Amino acid sequence: MITAIVLAVAAFFAGQQLAPVEVRNVPVPVHVPVPVECREPVPDRPAMPTDLFAAKPTVDQLAVARAAEIEIREGYEIQLRGALERCTAPIKSE
Numbered sequence: 001m002i003t004a005i006v007l008a009v010a011a012f013f014a015g016q017q018l019a020p021v022e023v024r025n026v027p028v029p030v031h032v033p034v035p036v037e038c039r040e041p042v043p044d045r046p047a048m049p050t051d052l053f054a055a056k057p058t059v060d061q062l063a064v065a066r067a068a069e070i071e072i073r074e075g076y077e078i079q080l081r082g083a084l085e086r087c088t089a090p091i092k093s094e
Helices: 002-018 059-088
Strands: none
């Protein structure tokens, strides 16, 4: 009987030592991705030379306009890629 009481008291005090300590207002790191709004402005779409023809262009005019349009689109693509990279870059914690 005394053995049972001693074991019960020992178990009680062992449980008291292992009880978690309550801690409040402590920042806890979060290791999951959190969606964040991207506030990067979208570059304006440039006016394309082939859109500006009022009448039917000649073959030479169309070729020159399409060559210029390729250059304009590549510049626009660089702006879009820059905006995308800034939106998808990891957020630096402060």
